[in-house]
Amino acid sequence: MLHHKLINPKSIAVIGASNNVQTPGGRVLKNLQNHNFKGELFAVNPKETEVQGVKCYQNIKDIPAVDLAIIAIAAKFTLETIKILVKEKNTKGFIIFSAGFSEKDTEGKKLEQAIVDEINAVGGTLLGPNNIGLINQNYAGVFTTPIPKLDNNGADFISGSGATAVFIIEAAMATGLTFSSVYSVGNSAQIGVEEVLEHLDETFDKNTSSKVKLLYIESIENPQKLLKHATSLIKKGCEIAAIKAGSSSAGSRAASSHTGALANSDVAVDALFKKAGIVRCYGRNELITVASIFMHPELTGKNIAIITHAGGPAVMLTDALSKNGLNVPEIKGKESEELLEKLYLGSSVSNPIDFLATGTAEQLATIIDYCEHKFDKIDAMVVIFGSPGLFEVYDVYDVLHKKMRDCKKPIFPILPSVVNVKNEIDYFVSKGNINFPDEVLFANALGKVANTAKPETIEIKTIANNLEKIRTIINNAENGYLQPQQVKELLLAAKVPVVNEAVCSTKKDCLNTVKEFGFPVVMKVVGPIHKSDVGGIILNITSEERLIASFDTIMKIEGATSVLIQPMKKGIELFIGAKKETNFGHLVLCGLGGIYIEVLKDIQAALAPVSNTEAIEMIQNLKSYKIIQGVRNQKGVDEPKFAEIIEKISNLVTIVPEIAELDLNPLLGNSEEIFAVDARIRIEK
Amino acid sequence: MLHHKLINPKSIAVIGASNNVQTPGGRVLKNLQNHNFKGELFAVNPKETEVQGVKCYQNIKDIPAVDLAIIAIAAKFTLETIKILVKEKNTKGFIIFSAGFSEKDTEGKKLEQAIVDEINAVGGTLLGPNNIGLINQNYAGVFTTPIPKLDNNGADFISGSGATAVFIIEAAMATGLTFSSVYSVGNSAQIGVEEVLEHLDETFDKNTSSKVKLLYIESIENPQKLLKHATSLIKKGCEIAAIKAGSSSAGSRAASSHTGALANSDVAVDALFKKAGIVRCYGRNELITVASIFMHPELTGKNIAIITHAGGPAVMLTDALSKNGLNVPEIKGKESEELLEKLYLGSSVSNPIDFLATGTAEQLATIIDYCEHKFDKIDAMVVIFGSPGLFEVYDVYDVLHKKMRDCKKPIFPILPSVVNVKNEIDYFVSKGNINFPDEVLFANALGKVANTAKPETIEIKTIANNLEKIRTIINNAENGYLQPQQVKELLLAAKVPVVNEAVCSTKKDCLNTVKEFGFPVVMKVVGPIHKSDVGGIILNITSEERLIASFDTIMKIEGATSVLIQPMKKGIELFIGAKKETNFGHLVLCGLGGIYIEVLKDIQAALAPVSNTEAIEMIQNLKSYKIIQGVRNQKGVDEPKFAEIIEKISNLVTIVPEIAELDLNPLLGNSEEIFAVDARIRIEK
Secondary structure, three states, X not given: OOOHHHHOOOEEEEEOOOOOOOOHHHHHHHHHHHOOOOOEXXXXXXXXOEEOOEEEEOOHHHOOOOOEEEEOOOHHHHHHHHHXXXXXXXXXXXXXXXXXXXXXXXXXXXXXXXXXXXXXXXXXXXXXXXXOEEEEOOOEEEOOOOOOOEEEEEEEEEEOOHHHHHHHHHHHHOOOOXXXXXXXXXXXXXXXXXXXXXXXXXXXXXXXXXXXXXXXXXXOOOHHHHHHHHHHHHHOOOEEEEEEOOOOHHHHHHHHHHHOOOOOOHHHHHHHHHHHOOEEEOOHHHHHHHHHHHOOOOOOOOEEEEEEOOHHHHHHHHHHHHHOOOEOOOOOOHHHHHHHHOOOOOOEOXXXXXXXXXXXXXXXXXXXHHHHHHOOOOOEEEEEOOOOOOOOOHHHXXXXXXXXXXXXXXXXXXXXXXXXXXXXXXXXXXXXXXOOOOHHXXXXXXXXXXXXXXXOOOOOXXXXXXXXXXXXHHHHOOOEXXXXXXXXXXXXXXXXXXXXXXXXXXXXXXXXXXXXXXXOEEEEEEOOOOOHHHOOEEEEEOOHHHHHHHHHHHHOOOOOOEEEEEEOOOOEEEEEEEEEEOOOEEEEEEEEOOHHHHOOOOEEEEEOOOOHHHHHHHHHOOOOHHHHHOOOOOOOOOHHXXXXXXXXXXXXXXXXXXXXXXXEEEEEEOOOOEEEOOEEEEEOO | OOOHHHHOOOEEEEEOOOOOOOOHHHHHHHHHHHOOOOOEEXXXXXXXXXXXXEEEEOOHHXXXXXXXXXXXXXXXXXXXXXXXXXXXXXXXEEEEOOOOOOOOOHHHHHHHHHHHHHHHHOOOEEEOOOOOEEEEOOOEXXXXXXXXXXXXXXXXXXXXXXXXXXXXXXXXXXXXXXXXXXEEOOOOOOOOHHHHHHHHHHOOOOOOOOOEEEEEEOOOOOHHHHHHHHHHHHHOOOEEEEEEOOOOHHHHHHHHHHHOOOXXXXXXXXXXXXXXXXXXXXXXXXXXXXXXXXXXXXXXXXXXXXXXXXXXXXXXXXXXXXXXXXXXXXXXXXXXXXXXXXOOOOXXXXXXXXXXXXXXXXXXXXXXXXXXXXXXXXXXXEEEOOOOOOOOOHHHHHHHHHHHHHOOOOEEEEOOOOOOOHHHHHHXXXXXXXXXXXXXXXXHHHHHHHOOOOOOOOOOOOOOOOHHHHHHHHHHOOOEEOXXXXXXXXXXXXXXXXXXXXXXXOHHHXXXXXXXXXXXXXXXXXXXXXXXXXXXXXEEEOOHHHHHHHHHHHHOOOOOOXXXXXXXXXXXXXXEEEEEEOOOEEEEEEEEOOHHHHOOOOEEEEEOXXXXXXXXXXXXXXXXXXXXXXXXXXXXXXXXXXXXXXXXHHHHHHHOOOEEEEEEEEEEEOOOOEEEOOEEEEEOO
């Protein structure tokens, strides 16, 4: 938890305070005073006795005890200052604006660590260094402008980049989105995005805390902490949207060069966000639009009524909602005819509900009432109302304001006339509302919110397996790829169905094996890893002659030590894999085999542990899912069984963190059975 | 061509002029006067002698001859008024704001047609009715606000929706995008979007005309006219972006209910835009952003340098550019090291070029010079420069302004600090620049522009075919599906390779046929259309016994009249089709067969006539293209031959407009040959 003296200090010292408000030390003092900090303020500057009307101490040693220090002096002077603060001034909160630490060089990194050690020793909290500071309802501890409108219902925003935080605040201000707090974590020397989120989770109060959290992240240092607290907050009723920048390989290079941190695998980030229920955004406008949607009642269904006085934007909105998986269902029946009677001739109520350029505030109220009370299948309303500039529309926006509070269904306002009725929009926003100026950007964001599922209360089934056997195999194994026999034993111990097989070193072994299995069989090379690339797989062997000939062929392959014989199974090629992602844990993957992976890259991923619901969802989200269901009069694949094997693999990698890579490729599946016919497992202890 | 008296009238009469500027007739007169119309103005209103300082006539009969009439009176009075104007006042330009015409009912439709007839009779031009009017550099003939900034370089904007035009103008004004003209076509009684575009094409002057055209369309009435003039304008050096609303089925329903027009097939719209080289947009913000990109020098390559003083937005921009197929290549080497020397310690030049929060205007100039002159592989620059609010940035924006004019490579400014340095941004925009406030929305739009190819100078190869034979078959055919023999003859006449085949009615026929073809063969039912659904296809028949048995099986199928025998070919299943799309002409389609069409919907489409380049592009744009190239050590499909058959089909449907539907499904293709093995053709005369 962050120290309460950082969050709600009774006294603040600005070290490096200045009368020049173009410097960080000058501007932060101005912000603190302008934005009504109610506690005591001290300035420290060797050259001044008073700064901006605040008493100034020439020497840090002379100041009284102080809760929070905001430090805006050169990096080289910071450690000495902090030693005095922790030892003599009972200071527990620290914000260091200064740059020149770990982001600069190894010297800076050492200095930063020394500072953290000092602060840790007294149980204090450090935000920064190299950040813009902290804004909350208690104080505006940043050297930047603008300070956004702050209230309990505003968003809590944690940013890994100070400038990005500023630009996001600026973009938000035009729309009416407010904040509850803004944390800039800078170098995250002691406290990063994850720790601030943890703090927000641990101090969450359902009556007073904001229910909206926004994150801008360039590097996830502690994925499990992020997952834990994001999930927990969402389960407490919060909504979270986040940008994780560096999602492309070029962007990842850019982020690494900017933060010096290692790049995160983007598939892992996606899987983490999905598991937590975080709405992933990619840009500032999108983040703000999603946050603004969060400020409205939650969407409980996918059926949207569009209420408009202009046809064009309603058509574009309908297109955009449809493309995002939301419905604009046709509204028909007696009650819609009744509504039509109340509107001007030429109106349409079939959804979009178009009440024409001449439509009135009173008609808007009537339409909203019908959507709220009479059109049962409607889950939410979007109202588009601009102006060609002939007259004022205060009355319309007053109706909107009132209905947004009276109705249970969410009402989203699209007010596009940012020039013609700027005053009315400002008035609407000043009453605590948010405007969405562009219907398509709104629809894309709404779709994103609607398509992000809440985190499940994951009850990971305890899958029957032979734990002891599994651990024995792993403990005896060396780093690298397991031997075929070990793979088979491990999978069997994990209750993963594996096709029957035998490793044979002689022709006689082969003949004996086939007596047991029966023809047809498959023969595979043992030794080389990429069997098919070296021609090491011979299918559909139906006679003893071909068996012997195949043995001869395969044993000639370089590196071949023996052959593996399996009964020939029929079915659709499937794929299940797992991959360790540094500090994220394991990603579990599934798909159809062959060209579906190689050409179409049709793979779904989830972070282990994978629940049954998640496994089913992975399968159903495959683009080629219809093939698993069965197409062209052919039976598909036993879906519950496929899901169960995914769970078993998730289970196995959870028990055996030493598994670096695991591939069941292919499994052969039909409507009755699924068997792994080839598998590779790589161990990294 | 639109009458010059509409475009550049020397005199304008406002019929229904009013002192109440909250009415269309009042506001348009105000707009005309405020925005400096230099010709003569007359007002007509039975109750006034002077309106807003303009002489007012009580009776239309009393006004002098007038070039343009802007009509804002009830629909029922319009016809009489127009008769007087065309007969007695030599009026050639007409704008009718009034509603109550074809959009209302059949009475209104008749009235509208009567008006068009009157105007046609004197060679006049009518914009509307039911529109907001026309704005160009000669006059502001609209009843709405705002009137955007107008200049020769601004966009020509044609809108099928008046309100949408207003909202687009409003959204554009904040960014600095200017206009050259705005046409609102309303009901398009005489002149629609296509006709205005035709006019802009026919009057295009490379020295004085705007090079940017924007369209908002709800229904394409004349696709071929749109294609012709869009292509022509783009070949003259213009760029065109367009929204075609109603792209989803729900949106299409919404558009139809709004405009009363039939919905266009969205695949056909896509194909039309692609052929013309129109950048397709889906929302107002996107259209404006694309238009703003058009106002910069054209992007000639895909390598972008990002120049920034803030890391976060640069990372998000890198991600977004990458996802849109653009590169942010690493910059290395001696010259980049040289540049690094000139920047503050801690800067990075590897691209993004990050010159830190403390970066100066002078450094920006240096960086831009390096990108322009020394970094050869860079094609364009994006400069991100906001402000945390400590000091002014006029000097930086001055550098940007100057370099944008001096450099050959395009420079796109991302100025995110819309609050902190609002004055500086306004200053920058006032000097004729455009700001892109959000880096990700910018990147998405830039990607769209970069990925839209210019129209080719299509030289449709005259493919050798037997035209006479083709016409004979079609002339003798009846409506509906052609018989197998007709299909075969038609395809052969069109030089489409068809697998050898024979229709057999008796077992003896079958045996004789196989003597010619050799085993193995395929047998298909003749009669039923959906052969495979009724079990009417038997593959790989290898013996006379199976041949006879197969004949018996197939002839038992309901509707079976005979069987079709073909040699059994091996290869990858391919698909080529064609479909007549009302007034768009034919869409030609291609893809892989089977599940690729049924499950993955992996189909590419182009409007006929399809050139060789287009056919190759269709094939290469398939998601499953790698399979055509060959995967897993298997040879692929002869791509030039596949493209050639696509062209031949395009050729055939161009010669035979009576073909409503044509399916070659499947063709079997390998690296040496491609044969159609099944085909259906439906004729609609």
